[in-house]
Amino acid sequence: MGPEASKTPIPIPERTRTQRAARGRALAIRFGPGPTAIAAAALVCLLIGLLYLALQIRTIFSDQLKQEYAGLVLEAVERTESARSLVGIWQQLPDATPARAAGYQHARTELAHRLASLAALVNASPSAAPRLPPASLIPDADLRDTDAVLTSVSTWWRAQRDADSADLRVRIARVAYTLIASAALLFCMLITALGMYAKRNRLLAGRSHEFEWAALHDAMTGLPNRRKLFASLEEAATKLPALTASSRIAVLYVDLDGFKQVNDSRGHRVGDEFLIAVSRRFRESVRKVDVVARIGGDEFAVLVREFSTNAELGEIARRLIACVVQTDKEMGVGRVRASVGIASFPEPVDDYHRLVAAADEAMYRVKRSGKNSYAFAERAS
Template sequence: MAPEAAKTSIPIPERTRSQRAARGRAFAIGLRPGPAVIAAAALVCLLIGLLYLAQQIRTIFSDQLKQEYSGLVLDAVDRAENARSLVGVWQQLPDATATRAAGYRTARTELAQRLTSLAALVKASPSAAPHLPPSLLTPDADLRDTDALLNSVSAWWRAQRDADSADIRVRIAHVAHMLIALAALLFCMLITALGMYAKRNRQLAGQSHEFEHAALHDAMTGLPNRRKLFATLEEAAKKSSAMASSAMASSAMASSATAAPHKIAVLYIDLDGFKQVNDSLGHRVGDEFLIAVSKRFRVSVRKVDLVARIGGDEFAVLVREFSTNAELGEIARRLIACVVQTDKEIGNGLVRASIGIASFPDPVDDYHRLVAAADEAMYRVKRSGKNSYAFVDEVS
């Protein structure tokens, strides 16, 4: 026994590999993102993108402010350079007159005021900038130092303005790219949401169809139940009345034609002796019998006709259209033969069938009473010997 057990047991390495594979599959299933995870990740990305976009726009406005301030400083530099040019003009006059001296002093004073305004503007700059030395802001400052100062200030602020302008262009490009990315993300989120919505609708539609099918069919045999029978009967009766009205209208137009009513019928079937099967052989055999006879019933009638299980061992067949009672009698005989064949197959020798037949609109003129009339005819068969069929107005 021990060697055989060793042969049939799984080798340790192979068992370990199978366990690892199973754990790997479980881990992969656990890591597989669901719709909620995808939606949450997309929302986080959207929020991060919006924060980045807000920061970039704020920086662009700040750079624009710096660029405008650089323009103000450069305007002040231009005014100071104009004042310096005016000093040079007075300085180059040949005559040393009182007028020249007064004009020169006025020009130097104007230059000093321009430089003082420029220094104040530079000092109030929103960004760090080199300040102007106070010694060069007086009317007696060396003009060569003033020229060098104006050149350096002009070069620094022009470079600052160009840098701010380039930074603005770069950040605008980043904003454009981020807007495109956010638009693509929103589009993907919308498509994902629509896909999830459509999938959910398909699931709900499938569940609704399953619930509807379960509500209208017998769980054990799969046949339509009483509710489905009465709904189909009402539909067939209304169609029969409409076709009869149409036929009467046609016959009124053609004198040679006669209006033949569109007739429907219900065959009510009760299994005789079925209770003994459950009592003697058990409910499992009884259920097998019902399933088998249900299949034979379904095969023995037309596809347009409806076979329903009313409950327990009672069935009904809705014949949507027929011409004579002889057709209904043939259907009843086939149904009885189905019960006999099923009984022989299972080996009971106990079960037969009693069938009541009622038709609409003749002799039953109200389709609401059609099933009840067929049930009454079936009980007349039971009282008269069973294993046969009867119409509402006669016993065969």
């Protein structure tokens, strides 16, 4: 192999910035709130909301039962008031006959029975309702006291029923608002989690692409490396049968002559600048479909995906040599030239796996014969 230039690492400031950016992205992925955290938060909010709804629904049922109980008490009051009205009717009859006395006594008994039923219903109330006085429950109680008790009971229980009804409406509204808020919160959290999941996937895909690119390219020049070159060669050779019968591919192996003296005399920084500049010119001198790769310190290779004649390859080789001469003159580093070996498939090299090696052998023939030129691989190669 030809002399290799020492590989110079990426400058410290640039490398430091790259490392810091990579660490920052890694920390963002590792410690940032992810979809799992958002889902957990949504689940906690959902459980809290369900607990609150359960309490509200329980209270709604309780208020509804209270409202129904108040309705039962008011119905009992109405029946007792009807019995009281019947007593008044018998009391207002003018004739003092046995029938009137019997009817009046029966009405008083019925009133006492209704009062006892009302008292039992009121005293069994789950609410702290005012109790009926025992004196109003006896059959011969004063009717004025009975009227006052009935008025008091009716007023209190009507107010209780209205309060329970208003409280029921408020709690139903709270349940509705809670359901709306919970649905909106869950929807927002779901959208946020999906957005974060998609963002993380894009970030991971971007980092995966960066790693893949770094594995297939030279860090200093940005050109494809040896691995990428052989992958491109495999792809081009596989597609070759689908092209015309006269289609061929070729590899031009380029080695810089006198580059080691540049590193020894001017330093590796100047040598790296020279490699970067000549790499850019190499890339600009060939077609976009062709591949320019750096496969060693000062060694390059060009994969020509399709050509017709060897004259085309000779023209490409001359352009590559001119790129080196132009870079040398522009930078004034000394006398740096290039030796180029050319090998094509399927003629004269019938195995594309040996295409790079055949071009390398042809390049060494150029070096042995005076350098700064190009040569084609022989069939024996």
